[in-house]
Amino acid sequence: MTELRLVTDDFAAEGPFSEGSPLPRRLPPGRHQIPANVVREHQRQRLLAAMAETIAQQGYASVTTTTVSELAGVSTSTFYKHFGNLWDCVLAAYVATSDRLCATIEEACAECDPREDPLDVGIEAALSFCVEAPACAQLLCAQAPLEASAVAAARRILISRLAAMLRRGSGATAGAAQPPGLDERMIDATLVFVGSRIATMGPAQLQELAPELVAILSRPRQAA
Amino acid sequence: MRSEARAAAREALPVETTAPTPDATVREGEMEGVLHVVGELGFRNASVRAVLEYSGGHRRQFYDHFESLEDCFGQAYRTWIDRLGVQLLEAAIAANGWQESVRAALVKLFQFIGERPTIARSLFVEVHVAGGEAMVEHDAAIERLTLALDSVRVELGPDDAPPESTGLFVIGGIEACVCDVLAAGETRRIWDTLPELMHLAAGSYLGPEAADVAHEEAQALLERERTELEGGGR
Numbered sequence: 001m002t003e004l005r006l007v008t009d010d011f012a013a014e015g016p017f018s019e020g021s022p023l024p025r026r027l028p029p030g031r032h033q034i035p036a037n038v039v040r041e042h043q044r045q046r047l048l049a050a051m052a053e054t055i056a057q058q059g060y061a062s063v064t065t066t067t068v069s070e071l072a073g074v075s076t077s078t079f080y081k082h083f084g085n086l087w088d089c090v091l092a093a094y095v096a097t098s099d100r101l102c103a104t105i106e107e108a109c110a111e112c113d114p115r116e117d118p119l120d121v122g123i124e125a126a127l128s129f130c131v132e133a134p135a136c137a138q139l140l141c142a143q144a145p146l147e148a149s150a151v152a153a154a155r156r157i158l159i160s161r162l163a164a165m166l167r168r169g170s171g172a173t174a175g176a177a178q179p180p181g182l183d184e185r186m187i188d189a190t191l192v193f194v195g196s197r198i199a200t201m202g203p204a205q206l207q208e209l210a211p212e213l214v215a216i217l218s219r220p221r222q223a224a
Numbered sequence: 225m226r227s228e229a230r231a232a233a234r235e236a237l238p239v240e241t242t243a244p245t246p247d248a249t250v251r252e253g254e255m256e257g258v259l260h261v262v263g264e265l266g267f268r269n270a271s272v273r274a275v276l277e278y279s280g281g282h283r284r285q286f287y288d289h290f291e292s293l294e295d296c297f298g299q300a301y302r303t304w305i306d307r308l309g310v311q312l313l314e315a316a317i318a319a320n321g322w323q324e325s326v327r328a329a330l331v332k333l334f335q336f337i338g339e340r341p342t343i344a345r346s347l348f349v350e351v352h353v354a355g356g357e358a359m360v361e362h363d364a365a366i367e368r369l370t371l372a373l374d375s376v377r378v379e380l381g382p383d384d385a386p387p388e389s390t391g392l393f394v395i396g397g398i399e400a401c402v403c404d405v406l407a408a409g410e411t412r413r414i415w416d417t418l419p420e421l422m423h424l425a426a427g428s429y430l431g432p433e434a435a436d437v438a439h440e441e442a443q444a445l446l447e448r449e450r451t452e453l454e455g456g457g458r
Contacts, residue, residue: 060353061267143352143403146266146345152407179439181420182427188404189397189424193389196363196396215387220427220435 044082046072048093049135055090056135060145065089091150097136098158104129105165118169123214127206130194134203141195155191162187170221178221186217251289253279255300256343262297263342267353270297297346298357305347305365308336313372322376323438326425327418327445329372330398331453334414337402338454341411349403370395376429386429394425415450419443 050072054063065086069079083089108125109118130137140158144151163183190213197209257279262270272286272293290296315332316325337344351362370391377385398421405414419442427435446453 059355061355143349143400144407145268145353146263146349146407147268149407152404156404179420179423181417182423185397185401185417185420185424188400189393192396192400193393196392209389212387212389216390216393216428219386219390220423220432 040082043072043074043078044092047074047079047082047089048096051089051093052097052133052135052139055142056138060142060148063090087148087150090144090148091154094139094151094154094158097133097139098154098161100136101126101129101140102158102161102165105162109165109169117214119166119217120210120214122165122169123210123217124207127194127210127213130198130206131203134198137203138195138198141191141198159184159187159191162190166217170218182220186220190217250279250281250285254281254286254289254296255303258293258296258300259304259343259346262350262354263345267297267350272296294354294356297354298361301347301351301354301358302361304343305361308333308347309365309368311336312369316372322379322429323422323426323434323441326373327422327438327442330418330421333398333402334418335453337406337411337414341406341409344402344411345406348399349406366392366395366399373425373429380430384431390428394428397421397424412454415446415454418446 047068050068051063054068054071058067063086065076065079068086068089069076072079079089083092105122105125108121112118112121140155144155163186166183166187167178193213194206194209197206254275257275258270260278261274265274270293272283275293275296276283276286286296290299312329312332315328319325319328347362351358373391373394380386401417401421402414405411405417419439422438422442423435426438
């Protein structure tokens with residue numbers, strides 16, 4: 001199953017998952033010394049990871065609380081202890097994955113050599129994220145159903161965050177004023193583009209898109 | 225030349241022109257019904273019963289025409305996306321110049337969305353949920369529109385050529401914008417995006433100067449003719 005890595009490293013190091021076992025994996029059944037809050041958090045992470053995996057494999061058409069619960073290794077009654085309904089779980093998975101993508105890009109840009117183009121670094125980091133966690137990437141790129149309006153709103157928030165990063169990244173190389181909303185359109189287009197590429201070429205080759213994507217995103221700003 | 229190109233577009237995307245039989249009319253109604261129901265309720269909540277409540281007719285008749293709800297949606301999707309594709313290409317061909325063609329096609333698309341928002345939600349949003357045959361048709365339509373956008377490459381020198389995937393990127397951006405507006409149920413807001421989308425298309429292919437011009441021209445067009453354009457195809 002895809003690792004969402006939604007449990008922080010500190011949490012993992014202090015908890016019962018520090019013996020090298022990948023997260024999220026089902027906890028040992030029966031009596032154990034694991035605190036109830038840790039079990040609960042672990043179940044939640046498994047459900048979020050299972051949601052991303054199910055949507056990546058089956059699409060939105062056939063995802064149900066039952067299929068997600070089965071993949072996560074919990075009962076449906078446990079599912080409903082964590083989430084009010086299917087869409088609450090999708091939303092939680094979307095928000096957590098968005099946060100992780102943004103943190104990955106920000107971290108890469110903060111650590112990069114000042115001589116490097118931040119747009120290059122940001123795109124490379126985002127595509128690496130997609131390669132490592134293709135189900136999460138598909139969750140972020142996929143068009144949500146009409147009934148999942150909160151997920152659509154979360155997508156708009158992600159687009160705004162990434163557009164702000166794009167503005168910062170491209171500002172270092174250009175500086176020309178852009179019409180309001182253009183960066184959001186570029187990011188929206190990028191999500192659709194990457195989503196279609198995952199479907200057609202598979203996640204492994206995504207990194208090859210980096211130079212072309214940088215060229216596409218730079219072109220409206222390049223001096224003639 | 226334009227009429228030849230229009231004829232070629234019609235050839236590529238055939239539309240029924242013969243008088244429909246009563247059975248074909250019922251089938252057509254069922255196809256419109258499935259798109260309406262999916263656009264209204266979402267693909268996950270659609271049912272044959274809901275389609276028949278919209279279109280009339282009997283369940284048995286429905287299953288004479290289609291194997292399943294999914295089959296009906298797939299066939300309806302192909303028919304409607306082909307028709308819309310012809311309309312967009314005709315609008316593009318009737319305009320002079322690449323930028324004007326792109327703008328004319330966007331205006332036609334926005335008029336369709338304004339007139340048939342529920343059908344548009346099926347065609348652009350819920351198709352991603354449905355997947356299957358409809359998604360294959362969706363991808364084919366995207367490819368045709370990408371080829372049409374790419375026609376500007378013949379006017380550009382090798383040094384000015386945009387990246388290979390530019391067309392797919394621009395069409396993806398337009399579709400994402402349409403989906404956003406449709407999902408929010410704010411179809412009139414789609415007109416506000418015309419300058420941004422023209423900037424995206426022209427900038428991605430031709431660079432920033434052309435993008436600024438395309439943006440300004442689209443804004444000027446909206447200031448002059450927005451009310452007429454919104455009422456366009458009615």
